[in-house]
Amino acid sequence: MITRTEASFHHWRRSGGWLGVVVLVGMIAVALVGPLALPDPASQPDIVAGAQPPSLAHPFGTDELSRDVLSRVVSGARISLAIAALAVTLSLVLGATFGLVAGYWGGWVDAVLMRLVDGALAIPRLFLLLLLVTVWDHLTIVPFVLVIGATGWFGTSRLVRAEVLRIKSEPFIQAAQALGAKPARIVRRHLLPNTAGPLLVAATLGVGNVILLEAGLSFLGVGGVRPPTPSWGRMIFEGKSVLATAPWASIFPGVAIVVTVLAVNLIGEALRDHLDPKNA
């Protein structure tokens, strides 16, 4: 007999979830220890030479300010991954809380919360962010993360609410009530775990989204990351002016974004399958 664990690991291999984990863990490890071994991303050893193509000394080449692109991509990983992880965590917590409360309690609570969400969803996120960024003049990285996180949960809350409405009518919820479970316990122990699948998928898409959003905001010059601190989005933006002559300055951070988003997506998919007991 195949146990649940074996079956799931089989599934992991087949779905490529392991590949995602390997890539993401590798990325995080490099982000953590890489900067120790690489040259200072801000140093400009040969400033007159300008952008240099990839070479042994600079595997990813150098940008127009003669900074090592590899070193900057690795340092940027710290920034981009941290922003994505923190902002998405915040979005998930907010989205799950609002969705659970609205879905479980229903009635006017649901009506009020969901109309607020509808209103928020009617405003394009980028405009909302630009507005907030304008209000706060000097946005440092922590408020930047808070702002991204606080504007990213609307869709998630709807998703969670829809799931809760579906699960709430399942007989096992009534069975739990018949056993004397408190509402808080039903929400925490039964509703939340049963919405974990969609939440993880939302998180996956969220991570990719936030990385791209951060790039977009950096492009507009309003990101929380200020030069010379490298973030992937910022690097693509800075490489834009020399795209024709030194494409490596933009391509490598771009590849980093693609690989990361892909890895997280693979993990999300595999986790969803893993958490759905029907697929175990």
Next chain:
Amino acid sequence: MTSLLDVRRLTVNFFSEAGTVTPVDEVSFQLAKGETLALVGESGCGKSLTALSILQLLPRAASIGPGSTIELDGEDLVPMDEAALRAVRGGRIAMIFQDPMTSLDPVYTAGSQITEAIRAHRDVGKRQARERALQLLEEVGIPDPLSRFDQYPHELSGGMRQRVMIAIALSCEPQVLIADEPTTALDVTVQAQILEILDRLRRSHDMAVLLITHDLGIVAGRADRVAVMYAGRIVETAPTDRLFQHPAHPYTQALLASVPRLTGPLQRLSPIHGTVPNPDAWPAGCRFHPRCPYAFDRCQQQPPVRTVSDGHETACWLESPQ
């Protein structure tokens, strides 16, 4: 006979914009310690609502009407607050549901759900709860409880899941077990096993069982008494044998005539024509009269409850409808 659960004049109202409907109308019955009472009736006659109102797990639009009392050991449950009710639910009164496929949470193992139920009402450690859970699995006739303990609901058959549900229901030694159509979703052979288990556990735990079913066939030999429900009211209550031998109410007779029999002369099954009317369209007087072959003028008025013999009551104008 002192009753453990004493339901009197239980009324359930549904409020909506279209008006108020009363799908359960002044239902009274008593359940003694160690006794099985079967509540029998067609779909839509208010059996499940009656069961849910005992635990006060009614849908939001429904509420228990004034004048209703549900006494457990002399203590009325109707005015209790939520916290007190939660102690009753699963603690003193447990319930098992019709569909074992969906009554267990798919994300937890069978064992952890039993353990959780134990720990919800008892102050015991994890190890103790686990041992008790294994013991319960054994008691409900699950072979190899150790390996079943760590399985998820989807890995268990319908019969196994219903056993797990029973184990959960029994985890806190309830005084009353409400079984709402516990075997309707199961194969016939499994049905018999589940009913057998319920009966055995009732005896060994000295529980009172309220068995809700639409199937008179499973009542014989298992229930001590039967209450027949039609359109929100109880029309006849009798000890099981007497109900089968001398059904007093035309509806009971019709129900019995629609159950296939293995003994006696070969005869056609006679279905009851028509369907149970909706609660918003219940006829005046005896609610069965539009479908009743013996109906006469007086049936336009609500018949009083009449004692046929000791413990056998019916609400019908006919003295002896046969």
